[in-house]
Amino acid sequence: MPEQLTHYGSKFSGYAHKTGIALEEAKAQYTHVEIDFTNKPDWFVSINPAGKIPAIVYGGAAAPADKPSPESTKLAESAVLLEFIADLYPDSGLMPSDxxxxxxxxxxxxxxxxxxxxxxxxxxxxxxxxxxxxxxxxxxxxxxxxxxxxxxxxxxxxxxxxxxxxxxxxxxxxxxxxxxxxxxxxxxxxxxxxxxxxxxxxxxxxxxxxxxxxxxxxxxxxxxxxxxxxxxxxxx
Ligand SMILES: N[C@@H](CCC(=O)N[C@@H](CS)C(=O)NCC(=O)O)C(=O)O
Incomplete structure (x- = not known):
């Protein structure tokens, strides 16, 4: 059973659109945090030092979006995140087994x-x-x-x-x-x-x-x- 997952994205970012689609297709349980990447909040660099969306915070205890649990893992780059989502939800078929x-x-x-x-x-x-x-x-x-x-x-x-x-x-x-x-x-x-x-x-x-x-x-x-x-x- 996957742990808590927070998706930092934007409904007008092409890259975050990719991860948003994958999460929906996987029927994942997740929290979406909308980040205006043209005017990012200062705290966002603590989620992704590169300052880019999409990013995912995974695991750890439930916490506010701007102060994730120290036990959580912070991940970025849409190509990496697509594979991560597919790995978390193998039954979704998002990544074939063959x-x-x-x-x-x-x-x-x-x-x-x-x-x-x-x-x-x-x-x-x-x-x-x-x-x-x-x-x-x-x-x-x-x-x-x-x-x-x-x-x-x-x-x-x-x-x-x-x-x-x-x-x-x-x-x-x-x-x-x-x-x-x-x-x-x-x-x-x-x-x-x-x-x-x-x-x-x-x-x-x-x-x-x-x-x-x-x-x-x-x-x-x-x-x-x-x-x-x-x-x-x-x-x-
Ligand atoms: N290579 C990155 C590119 C992500 C990217 O460029 N995201 C844009 C939004 S579409 C962004 O966050 N730009 C803000 C910035 O560069 O400061 C990925 O695939 O995730």
Missing amino acids: PVQRAKVRFFNNTVDTVLTPALFGWMVGGAPASTIVDAFKKIQELLPENGQFAVGDRFTIADASVAPLYVRIVLLAEKGLPGKEQAAGVLEALSSPELAKFKAYGDRLAERPSVISAWDKEKSLAYLTMAIQGAKAAK
């Missing part, structure tokens, strides 16, 4: 982190063209199994929790015509083409998942991302 499937989950997540994430930032604030995102989508699509609804088969895993926050944000930004009309239109056009049909069906399936919907605040995310895009444009 070694080959486990390697596939990790390879999928590595592709999300090294290909799709930089593509999103380049497209969103760096002026990169739509093809940057489209090429990254194609690389993810190549990893999808021939049969199966999710990243590595028929069960939702932390691979799906990892890519979903990026997919929903890219679609949202593209639908709103951000970061630029041409960049947005190119992504939407590619998503409605047969070439990306399999990836789009997969992404849309994730977007409809209750865990994916409940672990973010779409309006706040849009406001934050719009501000980030405008800030980057003003700095040029």
Whole structure:
């Protein structure tokens, strides 16, 4: 039986969206502490010295969010936390038990982190063209199994929790015509083409998942991302 778990996240952070989804999928018992990462409380560095969300405080006696029990363990980094949540709840299927499937989950997540994430930032604030995102989508699509609804088969895993926050944000930004009309239109056009049909069906399936919907605040995310895009444009 897992011990007490406190999740420090934000409903408008893409990284914390990943861990929020995993906790919901695991049906974990946990306390969510909302941290505005654009204006963090001073005490938060005692939870994660790097000052970043998501973070998890695990174990020890129940205590206030800003003064966790000395017996608790403080953990950070979304990739680490996704595996930790899967380890705490092995029956959730968030991490398969088969070694080959486990390697596939990790390879999928590595592709999300090294290909799709930089593509999103380049497209969103760096002026990169739509093809940057489209090429990254194609690389993810190549990893999808021939049969199966999710990243590595028929069960939702932390691979799906990892890519979903990026997919929903890219679609949202593209639908709103951000970061630029041409960049947005190119992504939407590619998503409605047969070439990306399999990836789009997969992404849309994730977007409809209750865990994916409940672990973010779409309006706040849009406001934050719009501000980030405008800030980057003003700095040029
Ligand atoms: N590599 C980290 C990145 C986390 C991250 O950058 N979080 C942002 C919010 S989306 C944050 O906390 N930023 C505040 C800061 O850097 O001070 C992870 O995967 O958890």
